[in-house]
Amino acid sequence: MPTITLDHISKSYGPGPAAVRDVSLQVAAGDFMCLLGPSGCGKTTILRLLAGLEHLTTGALHVGDRVVDSPEAGVFIPPERRRLGLVFQSYALWPHMSVAGNVAFGLQVQRMPKAEIATRVARVMQTLGIAQYADRYPSQLSGGQQQRVALARMLAVNPDVLLLDEPLSNLDATLRLEMRTELRRIHQEFGTTIVFVTHDQWEAMTLATTIAVMKDGALQQTGTPDDIYARPTNSFVARFIGNPPINMIDAASPLGQRLAGQNAIQAAIVGIRPEAVTLTQSGLPARVLSIMPTGGSWLIDLALDADRLLLSTQTRPNLHNGQSVGCAIAPQDIHLFDIHGTRLPQPALTGSTVPQSIPMRQTQEDLL
Amino acid sequence: MRTMPSPLWGAKIRRSIAMGWHDPTTLIGVLLLVTFLWLILAPVISILTDMFFVQMGDARRVGAETGAFTFYYLDRILLSPMAGFLFWGPLRETVINAALSMMIAMILGSGLAWLLYRTDMWGRAWFSTALIVPYMLPSWTFALAWTTVFKNRTIGGQPGWAEAAGLSPPDWLAYGQVPVIVIMTLTYIPLVLLLVGNGLRRIDAQLEDCARVLGASHGTVARRIVIPLLRPALLSAAVLIFADAIGEFAVPYVLGLPVQYEVLSTSLFRAISSRQTGAAAVFAGAIMLIGIMSICLDLYLMREARRFVTIGGKGAMDRTRRLGRWRAAATGVAGTFFVLGVVLPLTVLFISTITYIPGRLNIENFTLDYWIGRDLDTIALRNGILFTPELWQAAWNSVSIVGLASLASGLLGLLVGYVVSRTSWPLLGAALRQLAFMPYMVPGIAFAAAYLSLFAVARGPVPPLYGTIWILMLALIADQMPFASRSGIAAMAQLGRDPEEAARVAGAGWWKRMFRIIGPIQRTALVIGVLMPFVSGIKGVSLFIILATPSTDVLTTYSLRLIDYNYTQAANAVVLIIALIAWGGTFLVQKLTRTGLGDGLGG
Numbered sequence: 001m002p003t004i005t006l007d008h009i010s011k012s013y014g015p016g017p018a019a020v021r022d023v024s025l026q027v028a029a030g031d032f033m034c035l036l037g038p039s040g041c042g043k044t045t046i047l048r049l050l051a052g053l054e055h056l057t058t059g060a061l062h063v064g065d066r067v068v069d070s071p072e073a074g075v076f077i078p079p080e081r082r083r084l085g086l087v088f089q090s091y092a093l094w095p096h097m098s099v100a101g102n103v104a105f106g107l108q109v110q111r112m113p114k115a116e117i118a119t120r121v122a123r124v125m126q127t128l129g130i131a132q133y134a135d136r137y138p139s140q141l142s143g144g145q146q147q148r149v150a151l152a153r154m155l156a157v158n159p160d161v162l163l164l165d166e167p168l169s170n171l172d173a174t175l176r177l178e179m180r181t182e183l184r185r186i187h188q189e190f191g192t193t194i195v196f197v198t199h200d201q202w203e204a205m206t207l208a209t210t211i212a213v214m215k216d217g218a219l220q221q222t223g224t225p226d227d228i229y230a231r232p233t234n235s236f237v238a239r240f241i242g243n244p245p246i247n248m249i250d251a252a253s254p255l256g257q258r259l260a261g262q263n264a265i266q267a268a269i270v271g272i273r274p275e276a277v278t279l280t281q282s283g284l285p286a287r288v289l290s291i292m293p294t295g296g297s298w299l300i301d302l303a304l305d306a307d308r309l310l311l312s313t314q315t316r317p318n319l320h321n322g323q324s325v326g327c328a329i330a331p332q333d334i335h336l337f338d339i340h341g342t343r344l345p346q347p348a349l350t351g352s353t354v355p356q357s358i359p360m361r362q363t364q365e366d367l368l
Numbered sequence: 369m370r371t372m373p374s375p376l377w378g379a380k381i382r383r384s385i386a387m388g389w390h391d392p393t394t395l396i397g398v399l400l401l402v403t404f405l406w407l408i409l410a411p412v413i414s415i416l417t418d419m420f421f422v423q424m425g426d427a428r429r430v431g432a433e434t435g436a437f438t439f440y441y442l443d444r445i446l447l448s449p450m451a452g453f454l455f456w457g458p459l460r461e462t463v464i465n466a467a468l469s470m471m472i473a474m475i476l477g478s479g480l481a482w483l484l485y486r487t488d489m490w491g492r493a494w495f496s497t498a499l500i501v502p503y504m505l506p507s508w509t510f511a512l513a514w515t516t517v518f519k520n521r522t523i524g525g526q527p528g529w530a531e532a533a534g535l536s537p538p539d540w541l542a543y544g545q546v547p548v549i550v551i552m553t554l555t556y557i558p559l560v561l562l563l564v565g566n567g568l569r570r571i572d573a574q575l576e577d578c579a580r581v582l583g584a585s586h587g588t589v590a591r592r593i594v595i596p597l598l599r600p601a602l603l604s605a606a607v608l609i610f611a612d613a614i615g616e617f618a619v620p621y622v623l624g625l626p627v628q629y630e631v632l633s634t635s636l637f638r639a640i641s642s643r644q645t646g647a648a649a650v651f652a653g654a655i656m657l658i659g660i661m662s663i664c665l666d667l668y669l670m671r672e673a674r675r676f677v678t679i680g681g682k683g684a685m686d687r688t689r690r691l692g693r694w695r696a697a698a699t700g701v702a703g704t705f706f707v708l709g710v711v712l713p714l715t716v717l718f719i720s721t722i723t724y725i726p727g728r729l730n731i732e733n734f735t736l737d738y739w740i741g742r743d744l745d746t747i748a749l750r751n752g753i754l755f756t757p758e759l760w761q762a763a764w765n766s767v768s769i770v771g772l773a774s775l776a777s778g779l780l781g782l783l784v785g786y787v788v789s790r791t792s793w794p795l796l797g798a799a800l801r802q803l804a805f806m807p808y809m810v811p812g813i814a815f816a817a818a819y820l821s822l823f824a825v826a827r828g829p830v831p832p833l834y835g836t837i838w839i840l841m842l843a844l845i846a847d848q849m850p851f852a853s854r855s856g857i858a859a860m861a862q863l864g865r866d867p868e869e870a871a872r873v874a875g876a877g878w879w880k881r882m883f884r885i886i887g888p889i890q891r892t893a894l895v896i897g898v899l900m901p902f903v904s905g906i907k908g909v910s911l912f913i914i915l916a917t918p919s920t921d922v923l924t925t926y927s928l929r930l931i932d933y934n935y936t937q938a939a940n941a942v943v944l945i946i947a948l949i950a951w952g953g954t955f956l957v958q959k960l961t962r963t964g965l966g967d968g969l970g971g
Contacts (some may be wrong), residue, residue: 053577079580086581092574096596105592106582157582 002064002160003029004050004193009059011045018057019045021217027161027195027210032187034208035197038240042217043197044089047163050195051086052079063160080109085154085192089166091146093138099149100125100134106157124156127189128182144175148182155190164196168203180207201241205229213237235341238271244299247272247309251336255284255307259334268339274299274312276333283328288319302327392878397787397796400780404803407846411818412656412810418821419649426646441646454635454647459654461545462631465620466613469552474606476553477560480702484561485568487689489698496565499702502709503558504954505947506907506924508618510551512943513713515622516720516936518542523626525934529716529726544629548620554709556609563608567601568594586689603669611662615655615811618909618924622931633813633910640817640914649821652814663809714947721941738937753941762926763945769837769922770905773844778898780845781852782890785860804853807846812910819843820914835917843911848901855900859893895960903953907946923949 004027012018020042027033035043048054049061052068060070063084068077093102100121107117125131128148138146147167154162164183168176184207187194198204204211205225213220213228213236221233232238238246249256251267260267279300286309289301300311300319304327311327319325336344388395419441422430430440445455483489484496502510518537519528530537540546571594579589617633624634636651691698720726723733737744741752753759784804788797807815819842823833833839863886871885887894909924916925927942 051577051581053581079577080583080585082581083583084581086578088574088578090572090574092572092578094575094579094593094597096599105579105584109579109583109588153578153582 002066002193003027003062004161004195005062006046007060007062009046009049009061010057011042011049011054012057017217019217020049022059023214023217023219025212025219025222027193029193030191032194032207032209033196034204034211035195035214036201036204036211036240037199037214037220039199041214043199043214044165045217046214047086047165047195047197050161051084051163052077052082053086083157083159084161084163085157085159086163087150087154087165087167089169091138091150091170093146093149093153095138098135098137099130099141102138102149103152103156106153110157120156124152127186128152128155143171144179147171147175147179151186155186155192158190159192161193161195164194166197166199168198169200176203183207201243205241213240215240231343232271232335233343235269235271235337238335238337242273244274244310244312246335247274247277249307249309253307255304255309258284259329260336263336263344266338266344267336269337269341271335271337272309272329273333274310276329277302277309277311278328279311279313279317280326280328283326286325286327288321288323288325290321291317291319390878393787393790394793394796396783397791397793397800400783400787400800401796401803403780404800404846404849407842408803408806408849411815411822411846412806415649415652415814415818415821416656418645419653421646423645425643441650445647445650455650455654458630458632458635461629462614462633462658465545465548465552465616465631466610469549469556469613470606470609472549472553473556473560473609474602476705477557477605478564478602480557480705481561481564481568483698483702485565487691487698489691489695489702491699491702495702495706498706498710499561500558501706501951502555503562504903504907504951505555505713506618506909506943506950507551507555507616508622508909509717509943509947510554510713511547511619511622512931512940513716514547514551515542516716516726516940518547526726526936532726539627543623543625543627547623548629548631551619551623552613552616556613557705557709559609560605563601563605564598567598571597600669604666607662607666607669611659611666611809611811614658614662615813615910617813617913618928621913621928633811636813636817637913640820645821648817652817655814656810659811659814660809714944717940717944721937721944723937726936738941753938756938758921758926759923759942759945762921762923762942765837765920766906766922766924766946766949769840769920770844770902773841774848774898774902774905776841777845777848777852777901778856778894780849781854781856781897782859782886782894783856784849784853785856785858786886788857789860789863790865801853801857804849806850807848808850812847812908813914815847816843816911816914819846834915835919837920840912840915840920840922843915844901844905847911848905851901852897855893855897859890859897863889892960896957899953899957899960903950903957906953907950 006023006025009020009023010018011020023042023046035046037043045054049056049069055076056069056071058071060072061068063082066077067073067075068082069075094105097105103121103125104117107120112120122131125134128151130145130148130152133141133145133149138149141149147170150167167183168179171179180203183194183196186192196204196207208225210222211225211228212222215236221228221237223231228237229241232241235248239248249259249270249272251257251260251264251270256267256270257264259270259272284304286302286304289303289308292299292301297312297314298317300313300317302309302311302325309327332346334346336346338344420437420439422432422434422436422438422440424434426440427434430436430438432438432440445451448454480499484492484499489495515528517529518541519525520531520537520539520542521527522539522542528537528542575593575597576589579593584592615633616631617637620629620631620634621637624630630638632651632655636648636655639645639648639651719729721738722736723729724735724737725733735741737752739752740754742750742755744750744752781804784800788801791797810818819839820834823830823839823842826832833842867885867889868881871881876884907924909928912922912925913928916922918929921929923942923946927939927946930939930942
């Protein structure tokens, strides 16, 4: 199973900003890589470049030790010879072929003997639970079933790499959950390298082994889901990942200055995840503005003088609006970003301004 | 104890009246239904029954009372020793013409569509509009241009250019089947181009991308994905063209008359002109039957095609094929079609209107007399065509009759759409939709004959309408209903009920809702629903040739009359004027919709 290497690739369509700008990325064999970003950030373009449906403007693409696209080297391997699988967002099932016909197409193109095609088609349809629809036409299937056919069609040819373009976005919530489990199973069962495009952070966090966050055609951060959540490389990634969203506090405000500590001079923004805020008796004085239950957890809107802070907790709060409380934040949970949004080192644990913000669990119990 | 139904009944009726008053959808629906039964169904039934009853003046020949039941007409036209000459010959010619011109147009048109939409041929954007131009011109423009060039000594009048140049074109080239097929092919190519081109563009690019990712070559993608997906569009185009070709009248009329070349539509015309109503009914019935069979086939194919509905998606892989050194050749082919289909015929017609003697291109032979001359040395038509009051009368008739009829059918179409999308009686909606669509199955010339059969004499409160503009107007309205109702239904279905219901809740009555909400929203739909029928009505011949009299001449019949009297230059000038109006109207539609003609035809 080959490693995919994106070597400073760019893609532009005529004048204007490029769709993909100088992206370098490596997808290891067996990886489940998620390209995550808001719509229009160039993630689908990267997928189409990988598949060979678009041509690079600059840079080079390697699959294993084979160059598949490089304007400098004058190499372009067309999509039909890349041995990749691509599942489209709209599934792109051929409406004039039965389900079995759709799944068999890739093998027929390879001129595989008929008997072998039949066994392989049967096996892959069995695995995906669509064997009973073999003779139906795509328009007679539900969205979830169509999705499975689209997957089966690509898995049948046993591709080196499976590319998925927002494959779950056309499904309803229940089916999405089901297909997500299914995808994880396929990844483990077939051992295929998967590159998955999505704008849904929840999907990315639950599925991926590696996430690459993109914005405006440029790569922002690559890392494991935990890594990206815990150490966002810039304020965009910090804001984009996490729900409820991270608190972003102006470093010049009284609260911001206090939290930023020694780094207050370089810092422009202080980021605090809502679940990193804890309630204490003696911490920073705050007032409860409102309490919003979200089913299973609660969001508490706090006012600290002119600053606002959103707190998220798994324990039912025993509070009322307007009540005065104290709150605390662990130093390792404080994210600092400079004026360009780039991450700064975390404030030191020692120093006279910080001790107050160490959580005091015993008093929190009384309050909640 | 007795039950007391009366207060309950009274309340029910009061309630129904109140509801009908404020929401007259059903009332309008019923009125429309009655109108369509009278304007569309009644004429067709009338002419179909005509063939079974002894017609006026035939009593002695048939040997039965006028109005008695008889199989005389069917027997005479279909079975008598004359039948081969009267019916089966023209039927064979009709079917051969329609089938051959359809097949050649399909092959050439599909090839051109592929060049236009899937290759890197030069000037594709320009050609995609330029090659549609023949569709905007009346089909017999080409027939006239053909005779202008190839007319030989077989008939009198001014000779053609070939004859003037010393070549004597044989009859088979000058008249009859060969030129009819060539010209009909030429006029159908743009239609194929539109329908197939639309199909090509509508195929989701991802369907092709996906096949290529799986390892399919260009050829395999074309063979296994593109062509099977296009099949419904191809078949539908073929059937529509065939059905249209069956009813084609003007081209075989202009080119067939000199050599007694007959097709069903010209036979029908001849029967009507010689007042053989019963025979005309048989011809009209035959044409209708072929038309109905074709359209039923098309509807069946379209239902099959519904399985092929796909979700459109993004994906914009460059689907064009590099032609390499064939690029120039391909551009040449498209250019040739433009020259043959547009430049040559129009130039020939124009030059013929500014020369005394056809085909002689020396300077003394040129003149503007036929356009703007005065006191010419001719028996009639002593002034140039632009100074002839009959032309302006005919032009005014064309524009006013066709214009009013189009306006009426556009409004009726929107009303049909309104009722179909609103009514709570599915039967009423279905009946309106089917009835409004019916004229589509009846070729214009047969429909005109049907009108003549119903409206030539007084029926009940309706006086005889033949010779008035009303028969033309009503026939046009009915003939345009298929397109008008389809666009009305589409527009209303798209709009949905919400905007109107919101207005209702806000306190607006029915008229206010129509004029303040529905009207303004559907303005564009209405303009298109009026302009499209206007264009086809202006260049249409078949309805007018049967229903117009010299006092109600329109441009098309006026120019055919001029041809009959051998005023070639004047006739060609009138045709150029018609072409100009038709082209202007189409151009306007395209500007207004920004979508191009193709999309209007696809549905």
